[in-house]
Amino acid sequence: MKRLVLFFLLTVQFSFAGTPFWSKTGHRTIGEIAQQHLNRKAKKAVARLLDGKSLAAVSNFADEIKADTNYRKFSAWHYVNYPEDKMYSDVEPSPYGNVIVGIEKCMEIIKNKNRPHTDRAFYLKMLIHLVGDLHQPMHVGRLEDRGGNDIQVQWFNRDSNLHKVWDANMIDDYGMSYTELAASLPKLNKKQQRSLQAGDIYNWVEESQDLANELYKSVEVGEKLYYRYGYKWWPTVEKQLQKGGLRLAKILNDLF
Numbered sequence: 140m141k142r143l144v145l146f147f148l149l150t151v152q153f154s155f156a157g158t159p160f161w162s163k164t165g166h167r168t169i170g171e172i173a174q175q176h177l178n179r180k181a182k183k184a185v186a187r188l189l190d191g192k193s194l195a196a197v198s199n200f201a202d203e204i205k206a207d208t209n210y211r212k213f214s215a216w217h218y219v220n221y222p223e224d225k226m227y228s229d230v231e232p233s234p235y236g237n238v239i240v241g242i243e244k245c246m247e248i249i250k251n252k253n254r255p256h257t258d259r260a261f262y263l264k265m266l267i268h269l270v271g272d273l274h275q276p277m278h279v280g281r282l283e284d285r286g287g288n289d290i291q292v293q294w295f296n297r298d299s300n301l302h303k304v305w306d307a308n309m310i311d312d313y314g315m316s317y318t319e320l321a322a323s324l325p326k327l328n329k330k331q332q333r334s335l336q337a338g339d340i341y342n343w344v345e346e347s348q349d350l351a352n353e354l355y356k357s358v359e360v361g362e363k364l365y366y367r368y369g370y371k372w373w374p375t376v377e378k379q380l381q382k383g384g385l386r387l388a389k390i391l392n393d394l395f
Contacts, residue, residue: 274386
C-alpha cells in the first residue's frame with residue numbers, strides 16, 4: 140500500500156513535466172551549436188567522457204531514460220514552476236528538485252574529478268539536455284496548467300496545446316535537420332555571442348519565465364494557429380535555440 144501511495148504521489152508530481160521539452164531536433168540543434176563553441180580543453184574533456192560522441196548525439200539521453208523507472212527521480216529536473224510575480228530565489232524549491240537544482244547537481248559532479256568516469260559521463264549527458272530545457276520557455280510556465288499542456292489549441296487543424304506548439308510543432312514542421320537548423324541561425328560576432336552568454340542560470344530562468352508570460356498571452360484557448368503564429372514567433376524559437384547552445388558551451392568551457 141505504501142508503494143502504491145508513493146507511486147501515485149510521484150506520478151502526480153512528475154505529470155507537471157508534460158511532454159518532453161523541445162523536440163529531439165531542438166535538443167540536437169542546441170548540442171550542435173554548443174559543440175561548435177567549445178574551447179580545445181573542453182572539447183577533449185567532453186570527447187573523453189562521452190566516448191567520442193558529440194553533444195548532439197547524446198542530447199536526448201535525459202528524455203530516453205524516462206522509460207526506465209530506475210530514473211524516475213530525475214523527472215522533475217526537466218522544468219520549474221513558480222508564480223509569475225515571483226523570482227526563482229523567492230520560492231522554496233520542490234523537494235523533488237527542478238531544472239535549476241538539476242543543472243547545479245550535474246555541474247557539481249562533472250567538475251569533481253574524484254567521481255567515477257561513469258558518474259561524470261551520466262551527469263554530463265543530463266546537463267546537456269537540461270540546459271536545453273531551461274531555454275524552452277514553457278517549462279518555466281505555470282503550475283496550474285502544467286506549463287501550457289492544459290491550454291488546448293489547434294495547430295494546422297491538429298489537436299495540440301501551447302506547450303506542444305513550442306516543444307515540437309513549430310520546430311518539427313519547419314522540416315530541417317538539426318545540422319541544417321543550426322547552420323541557418325543568424326551569424327553572430329564574438330561580441331554578440333558574449334552578450335547572449337552573459338549572466339548565469341538564475342538570470343536565464345527569469346528570462347525564460349518572462350518569455351513564458353508573453354506566450355500565455357499569445358493564444359486563446361481553442362484558437363486555431365496557422366502560418367501567422369509561426370511567422371511571428373519563429374525568430375524567438377531560433378533565438379532560444381541559439382542562446383541554449385552558446386550558454387551550454389559557456390558552462391562546459393568553464394567546467395573544464
